[in-house]
Amino acid sequence: MLLEPRSGLLAAWGNALLAGFVSPDDAADAVVGDDAVHRVEGLPGEPGPVGLTLAFGRLRALGVTGYRVALPAPGHPLGLSGPPDFNARALEAEEAVVASGAPYGLVPEVTAVGPDGDRHVEVVWHCLPVREAPPADVPSLGEAERELAEALRDATEVLSRLDVAASGPVADAALDAYRARAERGRDVLAPGYPPRAARVLQLAERIGLLVSLAYEHGPGGAVSASEMSARVAALRPVERVARRAQVASYNAYVEERERDGLR
Structure with missing residues (x-):
């Protein structure tokens, strides 16, 4: 992602x-x-x-x-x-x-x-x-935010159930880099976007990072082909929700402008 x-x-x-x-x-x-x-x-x-x-x-x-x-x-x-x-x-x-x-x-x-x-x-x-x-x-921002809350819970459950190696030195370093970037005050979106869009995008990026780490960094307890397949099947819906939220966040400017034009 x-x-x-x-x-x-x-x-x-x-x-x-x-x-x-x-x-x-x-x-x-x-x-x-x-x-x-x-x-x-x-x-x-x-x-x-x-x-x-x-x-x-x-x-x-x-x-x-x-x-x-x-x-x-x-x-x-x-x-x-x-x-x-x-x-x-x-x-x-x-x-x-x-x-x-x-x-x-x-x-x-x-x-x-x-x-x-x-x-x-x-x-x-x-x-x-x-x-x-x-x-x-493409969902609305409100829909995307609700979906993300559920996706974060689902991702945590999936990683725990499959014993996926989304932890350890490599994963910790990636998460630390993500947190450091946020703490430096990086503009998540350009000027003019609603704060809610930035909030949704930040959460979508965090979930996307967790999914990427789960795919890329070690098999964890999923040692068989069937368990690897189960991991992919379980994480794919989470990744899909995160991508939908990213698109909703970036598109918020146009959606808000068109909505205001209809009033």
């Missing part, structure tokens, strides 16, 4: 820019983060790839009024609305951004460049046409 997907950063800071909370350069810098460079390819009116600052302006001129996130997985087209070509590319990347107000979506292609010991990450966002339709399986 993507604990902090690039699509979430682009959508959150793109929405903050549209709302007037940040400048184009600041929004672009926040999205790029520790990566070397981000470019956008396939923008209407642009003959080649452009930087994020220019891309944000071009998308706004094309009518984009907000950005949503999609985090699809096999059998779960979370946040997608079609067409099939866009859905397939988003599924391959495990994430995408879908614009509101104009029929465009962005799918990242991530490449590590350079020799070992001096590698850096370059990202090309492919701008593709999307179908203007409600996104698949």
Whole structure:
């Protein structure tokens, strides 16, 4: 599971820019983060790839009024609305951004460049046409928060029952790093998002981390193939809930804006 997907950063800071909370350069810098460079390819009116600052302006001129996130997985087209070509590319990347107000979506292609010991990450966002339709399986923030409370309890029970090695030095170090990041006051979301969205996203990330640790760090007591299969089957619904909550959090700006527009 993507604990902090690039699509979430682009959508959150793109929405903050549209709302007037940040400048184009600041929004672009926040999205790029520790990566070397981000470019956008396939923008209407642009003959080649452009930087994020220019891309944000071009998308706004094309009518984009907000950005949503999609985090699809096999059998779960979370946040997608079609067409099939866009859905397939988003599924391959495990994430995408879908614009509101104009029929465009962005799918990242991530490449590590350079020799070992001096590698850096370059990202090309492919701008593709999307179908203007409600996104698949995205809950409201309230629904996501209730689901997460149950998922956290379920995850704890599953890990205990299967004796999964979500503890020990590696797991403890990962959890400590997560807590340290939170204590440093890291902005979970960009300016302009409701506090509830940040709270839901933090809990979704924590549950996602626990699930990732359970998958990746040692078999614990699950020593047989059937027990390993039971672990995956038990954790998959928890992971699904966490991804739904991530999408609901990142999409809260657009959902709130559209809800206010209907009043």
